[in-house]
Amino acid sequence: MRLPPSRLLLPALALPLALALAACNRPADPAEPPPGELPATTAADPAAPPPMESPVADAAALLPAHHWKLTTATDAQGQRIEALFARPDAPVQLDFADGRVSVSNTCNRMAGGFTLEGTTLTLGQMASTLMACADPKLTALDAEVGKRLAGALTLAATAGDTPELVLTNAGGDRLVFQGTPTAATRFGGPGERIFLEVGPETKPCSHPLIPDKQCLQVREIRFDGNGLRTGEPGEWQNFFDEIEGYTHQPGVRNVLRIDRYTRTDVPADASRHAYVLDMVVESEQVKP
Template sequence: MKRLLLLTLPLLLAGCPKPAEDTATPPVAETPVTPDATAAPAAAGDLLPRYHWRLSDATDARNARIDALFVRADQPVQLDFADGRASISNTCNRMGGGYTLEGNTLTLGRLASTMMACADNKLMALDQEIGKRLEGPLTLSTASGDPNRLTLTNAAGDTLAFAGEPTAETRYGVPGERVFLEVAAETKSCSHPLIPDKQCLQVREIGYDDKGIKTGTQGEFQHFYDAIEGYTHEPGVRNVLRVKRYTVENPPADASSNAYVLDMVVESETVKP
């Protein structure tokens, strides 16, 4: 029985802060990226895609914490920016749309969403709660001297603070190659010089044409000795994953020259024993 189908394959293949007080030694302040600041908009435009932006704090116009945005303590709402599009994850559904950045104003276009239902009502409501706070023009600010901090303020006075974590492209210094991997439901014992009794994922690479139809002949499953960052295997569940594969320069002698990072789970199916 198939449990999850996030998006159709053709789509998958497409690929105001407070001013600092006037003192002799002013504190570090949130600094809006303004059109008058030389090269500031371009710097912000370059900065956004380099990090995963995870929600760290959110307050309304009365400075009250917006608890509805913190449903998952271990998986905060995340914003990503790439190829002119913004995506929102760690919500019930994945959401995304185009965006523009003009001076210190960030505007997200109409958000499209997957159509999953979530059993947790608070998680289900999270989509609407975050979506409505990202509507309309947003004032973008970055922390002086700390590019890993981002603040968005909407017209209603809601202020959302994000902490940045470098993307894989930033960490590895090269763009990743998009590949699709089918992961079998069960692992198998495999030999490893450093890990006794190692269990390997059983993986094969698959291809699709621009219409989302599988191409070529599917090969046999092979031992997969590497890790897939962001993926946790559940025994008895077969998955098709869209991942980014990166070349690692000068890896340690006992490490792989490739690194794999989960982009999204395309398909998930429980396999009966």
Template sequence: MKRILLLALPFALMTACSNPPATTGEATTAPAASAPAAAGIDGALLGTRHWTLETATDASGKRIDGLFVRTDKPVTLDFTDGRVAVSNTCNGLGGSYTLEGDALSMGSLMSTNMACEPELMALDGLVSERLQGGKLTVRSLDASKLTLVTASGDVLVFAGAPTAETRYGGQGETVFLEVDAQSKPCSHPLMKDATCLQVREVKYDDQGLEQGQRGAWENFYGNIEGYTHQPGVRNVLRVKRYEVKNPPADGASQAYVLDMVVGSEQVKP
């Protein structure tokens, strides 16, 4: 077996800046920002959505092309417990924020230290330049749109999609799943010739040390939101597991959402 990626487990055990897939659903409240917003600005909405960058124009109305170098993965903001996480840049960015009236203030953004292609490296700088320090004006905020205006007059419009916590009405449980390199045929009452991922749970302590023995592979009949399996690659995933309230008769009682890929290895046939 040839190992192609391995991330440090202590990092994986920390609270993640997760980036689950955007799916519509009924919203619930999430922790609000540290200060109340002005009338018409519902700060609690910030934490209930993933905010993906939809349009960005400068003060003259010209599109800021450098912010859209990842066309398949737009820059995304997540607000949780007084902190903001920026994903789909080269490096993960994050820092504190406050919302007072319509003024959104972000502190210095901490960053991981990865090297990427020049355009992606430049993306980190363009995002940091517009978000950190000073104050942004919240021009509008509702369940589907967040519009921010920078001090220099740039207008950033983000589309909102409910977080998993919003959709499932709770924080969920963090678990680690090892997914084997190959799926296998499995019996499914609703699907002929079904194939299932082969998974087993992995347990770690607070220091990232594995606990106990890994069990036997089991059929995984459901879906892990945000995860696309690549045959021949074995992964360890950190996922959030949610209880599904009032599932349909033929539906699963639990939902799994990808938080991050902890480690991967190529497995020879």
């Protein structure tokens, strides 16, 4: 006797349906993800992505390789700390070198020791120059910086095209600094420290690419270990290069402390040396 087609299908469907019902009713395995979810990736899974690198893993190398300029400062309530931006054209700057941090673009230059352990940057007592500033906002700036950059700070630093340094103090103040490479970083090593005396007036000098060029008049001078001049200064000569960070004012004689770097890739028609101002040692207005 031949059965109808519907009777032939029933046995074939019964077994899969029974298995599906049993699977739905069995206790859930705690290690198995809920239906519709992908299994979690474990550390033992070879396909797992590598753990993210700590943001401060290279802070010890990153800090001295850059100048750090303040871009954002907020208190524990998230309010901008206006007192730290008394000089909008010259933000507060931190520089780290040889276990010391220096603070510039304030009324007085400040400096002190520091230690770095993991995510904690500890700043020691800061010493400062004693120059008076006519602008009361600049005078207050020193106190505001000293109050917020003191003791143990939580540090986070990221590298990349635009390095960033974030310091948070115990009171919840959050200071964000942006890094720009130092001259030593840009030129691939430390420079040679020299002193140049710059005369009060420039003089015409011949340059094939710059008509009517005016050159600084400079001569090299030397100081001993006590900061006293020693020997005879060199001859006055035309200075065809630029001194990074220095703007000459006619009628003013200056003694400059300069770091001189040797370029590895010398641009066309340029000197093999690069000159970067470290500080102005002496400054004098010269009457005509």
